[in-house]
Amino acid sequence: MNEKHRFRNPAEQRGADPGRRDLLKLTGTGVAALGAASLIDVSSAKAQAMTENWDKVFPRSGDVDNQKVTFRNRYGITLVGDLYLPKGHATGRLPAIAVAGPFGAVKEQSSGLHAQTLAERGFAALAFDPSYTGESGGEPRNVASPDINTEDFCAAVDYLGLHPAVDRERIGILGICGWGGMALNAAAVDKRVKAVATTTMYDMSRVMARGYNDSVTPEQRARTLEGLSRQRWEDAANGTPAYQPPYNELKGGEAQFLVNYHDYYRTPRGYHPRAVNSGNAWTITTPLSFMNMPLLIYIQEISPRPVLLIHGEKAHSRYFSETAYAAAAEPKELVIVPGANHTDLYDKVDVIPFDRLTAFFNRHLSA
Structure with missing residues (x-):
């Protein structure tokens, strides 16, 4: 069923929300311009001990039990997650x-x-730190990969499918922002995933390759790749990678x-020192x-399993x-939340359409 909806929510859009450094610094001429002069000293950072x-x-919700867990991906990296179960589930x-x-x-x-x-709504849910970030393992720190981070989702499915509280034939995945693209990529390759949803999705391969709104020219792309390629010599000579500005x-x-x-990210609303x-x-x-390595080349291969895309x-x-909705095959849904900006869907529980997410997963992860 082809569904395209506008989610109705009476909550007013609140003022400015989350922040990240301009991702244009990762695309176009920005990366090449960074060079070695803009490094920060995080080369000695390690994965922090689990707390x-x-x-x-x-x-914390009083209706949920929470447990810190670990599991390994197929590259041997230990991932750390929080497993949430309905309170007292036995x-x-x-x-x-x-x-x-x-x-x-x-x-x-x-x-x-x-x-x-x-x-709280009846699912076993696993939130995890991807490889090289947070409490998860992998060195150097704070590096991302379309392949390894797609694999991280698949490794989470491994873990859930072996857990005694989980029905392995009823596992879905949810990707937020840049991990939305990784979730869609994982669902395309991993047929164990029965349903995939994204909120406020970024295709990180597209924005890094082409800039926002595909504004990067072939000449700018070539200059960026020239700068990044030469940065590898700097990193190799130093024995450690250089980092972007904070x-x-x-x-x-x-x-x-x-x-x-x-x-x-930089206020009490969402600041966390490991992020x-x-x-x-x-x-x-x-x-x-x-x-x-474009992430969404095989998005049509998610079908006949369902896709839900939510955006502000x-x-x-x-x-x-x-764009992802247009490229995906049926069954697919696109929910546009009126008045919401990108980061409203990070944490504003009166704006995030949890009822819609719940209905989607209940319907497609039914016994």
Whole structure:
């Protein structure tokens, strides 16, 4: 069934929200211009030891049990997640959802909030830190990969399918922001995934290869790749990767969506010290693999399993979901949330269409 909806919500759009450093620094001429002069000293960073303390940016629910868990992907990297189960669940096998994102965030932020809320609604939900970030393993720190991060979702499905509380034939995935593209890619390749949803989705391979709104010219792309290629010699000579400037610092005059990123990642609303976006940084060469490996080439192969794409009406990134929706095969749904910007869908529980997410997964993860 081809469905395209506008989700109705009476809540007014609130002011500026989350922030991340301008992703244009990862695309076009920005990367080449960074060079070695803009490094920050995070080369010695390690994956932080797991904490059992509640260090989320959202309140704990009394209707949910939470447990810190670990599992390994097929590259041997140990991933750390939070498993949320309905309070006191003892018998029977539950439908399950693996959740990750946004790009540069950690499980203590938006993905954990989504997972906890879905557990309140009857699902087993696993929010996890992708490889090389947060509490998960992998070195160097704060590097991303379209392949390895797609695999991270598949490894989460491995874990859920072996858990005694989970029905392995009823597993879905949810990707937020940049991990929306990874979720769609994982669903295309991993036929165990029965349903996939994204919120406020970014196609990171597209934005890094072409810039926002596909504005990067072939000449700019070539210059960027020249700079990134030569940065590899610098990294090899130094024995450690160079890093971009700290993310989401404002100097004045930034576009509104960058102010929104800052208001999430750099304020008490969403700040977390382990998040790349909360004043840390990706490696300078992180864009390389994304620029050469498009994520959504095989999106049609998700069918006949269903796809749900949710985006804000006012989001600068809305075109990513609309393009993905047009490319996907049936069954598919596109939900546009009136008045919402990109980061409203990170944590504003009166704006995020949880009823729609719940209905989607209930319908397609039914016994």
